[in-house]
Amino acid sequence: MRHRKLTAALGCTEMRVNTVTLDPGESTAPHAHDRQEEVYVALDGGHVRIDGTKYEVPAGGLVRCGPDAVRSVHNDTADGSQTWLMFGAPPLGTVDDFGEYRMPEE
Template identity: 75%
Template sequence: MTADFSVVELEDIAQEQFPESGNRHRKLTESLGCTEMRINTVTLAPGETTAPHAHEQQEEVYIALDGGVVEIEETRHEVSAGGVVRLGPDAIRSVRNDTDTEEQTWIMCGAPPLGTVDDFGQYRMPNDDN
C-alpha cells in the first residue's frame, strides 16, 4: 500500500488577499499535494461577500465551516456550520457573511484543477456572458 497522503493545519498556511476583492483566502492545493482537484479556503469578515462567478469546466464543492449564505443564480441559501454545497460549472455563485460580528470560513474544492494555484482557474463573471 502506498502512503500517499498529506495533513495540513489551516493556521500553518499563510492567508492572502484576492487583489480584486480583498477577501482573505488560503491556497491549500500545493500544500496538500493535490493533483486532481484544487482546494482553498475563503474567510469572510462580517458583511463581506465574494464576487458572483461561474467556472468554464470546473465543478465545485463548498463546505461552510462556520455556516453562512451561498447565493446560486440569485437565490440565497442558508448553510449551517458543516453544511456542504455542490455547484456545477455554469451556476453563478457567491458566498456571503450576513452576520454583524463573526468571521465565516468556507472550504472550496474544485475539479478538475483548471488554471494554476495563482490564478484560480478558468472562471467568468456574470457580466462577461456573450
C-alpha cells in the same frame, strides 16, 4: 476577506483546495467556471447564492456548485468571521489563478 490556496501545500493534483474567510458584511464576487464543479463546506455556517437564489447553509453544511452556475458566498452577520472550505475539480488553471474563472455580465 482572506483567501488561502491549499492545493500545492496538500500536494493535490486532481482538485484544487482553498479556504475563504469572510468578516461580517463581506462576500466573494459572483463568478462561474466553465468546466469546473465546486463543493463548499461552511465551517461556521453562512449564505451561498447560486444563480441568483440565496441559500442558508448551517455550520458543517455542504453545497455543490455545478459548472456554469454563478456562485458567491456571503457573511451576512454583524459579528464573527465565517470560513468556507472550497474544493474544485477538475483542477483548471494554475495555483496562481482560478482557471476559466468568469464574472457574469450585469
